[in-house]
Amino acid sequence: MLRIAASGDWTIAHLSAADGELRSLTAGPVKAGRAVIDFSGIARFDTSSAAVLERTARLLEEKGLRVEFEGVSEPQRRLLDKIDTYGTPDTSKAPPAPFYIELVERIGVTTREIGEEARGMLGFIGTVVSAIGRTAANPRRFRLVPFVHHMEKSGFDALPLVCLLTFLIGAVVAQQGAVQLRQFGAEVFTVNLIAIIFLREVGLLLTAIIVAGRSGSAFTAEIGSMKMREEIDAMRALGLDPMEMLVIPRVAALTVTLPLLTFIADLMGLLGGGVVVFFMLDMSPGVYMSRVQEAVDFWTIAVGLIKAPFMAAVIALVGCRAGLSVTGSAESVGAMTTRSVVRSIFLVIILDALFAMFFTAVGI
Amino acid sequence: MAQKGEPIIEVEGLMTRFGDHVIHEDLDLTVNRGEVIGIVGGSGTGKSVLLRTILGLKKPDAGRIRVFGIDLAELPEEERRLHERRWGVLFQDGALFSALTIAENIQVPYREHLHLSQELMDELAAIKIAMVGLRPTAASLYPSELSGGMRKRAGLARALALDPEILFLDEPTAGLDPIGAAAFDDLINELKEALGLTVFLVTHDLDTLHATCDRIAVLAEKHVILVGTIDDMLRSDHPWIHEYFHGPRARAALAGK
Numbered sequence: 001m002l003r004i005a006a007s008g009d010w011t012i013a014h015l016s017a018a019d020g021e022l023r024s025l026t027a028g029p030v031k032a033g034r035a036v037i038d039f040s041g042i043a044r045f046d047t048s049s050a051a052v053l054e055r056t057a058r059l060l061e062e063k064g065l066r067v068e069f070e071g072v073s074e075p076q077r078r079l080l081d082k083i084d085t086y087g088t089p090d091t092s093k094a095p096p097a098p099f100y101i102e103l104v105e106r107i108g109v110t111t112r113e114i115g116e117e118a119r120g121m122l123g124f125i126g127t128v129v130s131a132i133g134r135t136a137a138n139p140r141r142f143r144l145v146p147f148v149h150h151m152e153k154s155g156f157d158a159l160p161l162v163c164l165l166t167f168l169i170g171a172v173v174a175q176q177g178a179v180q181l182r183q184f185g186a187e188v189f190t191v192n193l194i195a196i197i198f199l200r201e202v203g204l205l206l207t208a209i210i211v212a213g214r215s216g217s218a219f220t221a222e223i224g225s226m227k228m229r230e231e232i233d234a235m236r237a238l239g240l241d242p243m244e245m246l247v248i249p250r251v252a253a254l255t256v257t258l259p260l261l262t263f264i265a266d267l268m269g270l271l272g273g274g275v276v277v278f279f280m281l282d283m284s285p286g287v288y289m290s291r292v293q294e295a296v297d298f299w300t301i302a303v304g305l306i307k308a309p310f311m312a313a314v315i316a317l318v319g320c321r322a323g324l325s326v327t328g329s330a331e332s333v334g335a336m337t338t339r340s341v342v343r344s345i346f347l348v349i350i351l352d353a354l355f356a357m358f359f360t361a362v363g364i
Numbered sequence: 365m366a367q368k369g370e371p372i373i374e375v376e377g378l379m380t381r382f383g384d385h386v387i388h389e390d391l392d393l394t395v396n397r398g399e400v401i402g403i404v405g406g407s408g409t410g411k412s413v414l415l416r417t418i419l420g421l422k423k424p425d426a427g428r429i430r431v432f433g434i435d436l437a438e439l440p441e442e443e444r445r446l447h448e449r450r451w452g453v454l455f456q457d458g459a460l461f462s463a464l465t466i467a468e469n470i471q472v473p474y475r476e477h478l479h480l481s482q483e484l485m486d487e488l489a490a491i492k493i494a495m496v497g498l499r500p501t502a503a504s505l506y507p508s509e510l511s512g513g514m515r516k517r518a519g520l521a522r523a524l525a526l527d528p529e530i531l532f533l534d535e536p537t538a539g540l541d542p543i544g545a546a547a548f549d550d551l552i553n554e555l556k557e558a559l560g561l562t563v564f565l566v567t568h569d570l571d572t573l574h575a576t577c578d579r580i581a582v583l584a585e586k587h588v589i590l591v592g593t594i595d596d597m598l599r600s601d602h603p604w605i606h607e608y609f610h611g612p613r614a615r616a617a618l619a620g621k
């Protein structure tokens with residue numbers, strides 16, 4: 001006869017060791033006959049222990065033993081019966097696929113996702129454009145207050161950071177340029193270097209990347225948490241258009257502020273370069289200014305500023321779309337925010353390359 | 365072993381406020397071990413805040429709170445954690461961890477506090493899921509994939525994970541269908557009988573009050589105005605209590621008994 005005498009506190013805090021012993025008991029071979037589980041030594045008892053003892057009894061019965069419970073108190077009996085009604089919990093899981101299959105699967109899934117994402121983004125742009133069309137046809141529907149609010153948050157509030165960083169980069173570019181050009185005795189061309197590189201490319205790229213990190217991520221997180229708490233659904237149910245309320249003001253605000261920020265970034269870059277040139281090359285501010293004027297024509301500035309609204313639209317659209325794709329979990333807000341920043345910086349650089357090809361083709 | 369009937373939660377002279385907005389003033393309440401106490405009161409009278417204050421999630425602005433005979437606020441962090449394992453909480457809106465499946469949500473306290481094998485944790489989670497009346501397939505779903513009522517049940521399953529001594533429930537039956545709510549009442553009664561569970565139950569559900577509560581505490585005018593059995597409530601001539609327990613809905617609920 002098999003006798004299992006349980007004693008002491010049978011609560012979840014002490015269950016681990018007992019469960020291990022009972023598991024190895026039921027896993028190994030047992031002699032047929034009678035088994036007794038003695039409850040009389042048990043001080044405290046809970047549902048988890050009841051589950052473990054029920055399972056032990058069931059497994060022993062499956063091996064052909066007759067199992068009896070001894071010394072069971074009334075509350076314990078009720079608990080055991082209750083647990084018994086739930087039957088054997090099915091905890092089996094699908095076995096993990098072998099590594100190579102999983103690898104192929106992940107490549108496939110990612111490829112499909114990229115395709116779907118591209119289609120989704122196109123669809124989203126279409127929706128936004130049609131919403132912009134509706135707003136243009138009926139300008140009173142344009143949300144002026146959020147528009148101004150987002151201009152302040154993504155434009156005005158970004159000024160200190162943008163100014164500081166572009167000033168520093170301007171100074172660094174000037175310093176490195178001066179050192180290299182001095183080898184040819186051409187250090188006066190440092191000015192051309194700073195002016196062209198900043199006005200055409202670096203001022204805008206730096207600003208766009210800072211704005212993507214600051215505002216693109218904020219758009220995703222804001223809209224994403226609203227999505228998570230069903231606020232977007234509530235808007236739709238109240239007959240409000242989330243595009244009109246959330247997306248258009250943000251896209252419009254960024255499209256207006258990014259060129260302005262870029263212009264200020266350009267000035268700060270030139271200022272940073274000017275300071276370095278003043279100290280390294282002893283060039284007076286007046287001479288610096290006139291050299292900048294010589295180096296730059298209208299199109300140098302225009303090329304930088306023309307690109308800005310497009311990049312702004314890309315950053316805002318990517319940010320808003322990522323926010324709207326958030327699913328129920330807090331984790332997905334984080335994942336989408338990361339994705340939105342990575343994707344908008346990626347697209348900003350791609351766009352810049354395309355523009356460079358375009359401007360080369362048209363010869364400016 | 366603690367005796368049934370001794371005080372397990374003692375609140376004395378509690379005052380809580382948000383800024384100038386005083387929620388509780390001079391609130392006294394004693395809950396005894398092994399009883400189910402129902403907390404009723406109008407919306408916004410501070411039932412949820414009282415629950416959070418007892419749990420230590422909000423600091424009382426005056427007064428003392430003792431749980432298990434100990435003022436938990438005075439204990440060092442480590443020791444307080446030990447005592448916090450002895451209760452389970454179901455928040456008003458479930459408060460499940462959105463990044464985890466239901467089974468993982470239930471296993472969070474196991475993982476944090478105990479060293480159990482994965483097999484055992486899966487088995488216990490499955491039992492808890494069955495106990496609260498969810499389908500076994502719910503185990504691998506995420507909270508956002510469940511209905512509101514199912515999230516409530518999953519929250520209850522997590523609250524029950526460690527077989528706590530006290531169960532704090534904030535409107536557990538809100539959003540449950542009547543059959544589910546009745547099953548919930550039965551579950552509470554069974555657990556109380558079998559485990560000697562103490563239940564602190566905030567509810568508006570008159571049927572649940574009738575079916576499960578040993579005593580009822582009425583929260584109004586910033587403190588507990590009456591504690592007693594259903595019969596005490598029915599006899600009270602305080603206007604709000606009278607309205608509550610003699611209103612058309614109360615009569616319907618009582619008529620069924």
Ligand SMILES: Nc1ncnc2c1ncn2[C@@H]1O[C@H](COP(=O)(O)OP(=O)(O)OP(=O)(O)O)[C@@H](O)[C@H]1O
Pocket residue numbers: 382387405406407408409410411412413414456
């Ligand atoms: N974090 C907070 N900040 C400020 N005030 C709060 C906060 N939480 C609650 N309150 C206020 O405290 C009061 C009581 O709120 P509580 O959530 O406890 O109500 P309740 O009794 O649970 O109501 P219900 O039955 O609707 O759940 C309300 O007036 C509420 O405005």
Ligand SMILES: [Mg+2]
Pocket residue numbers: 411412413456534
């Ligand atoms: Mg509440």
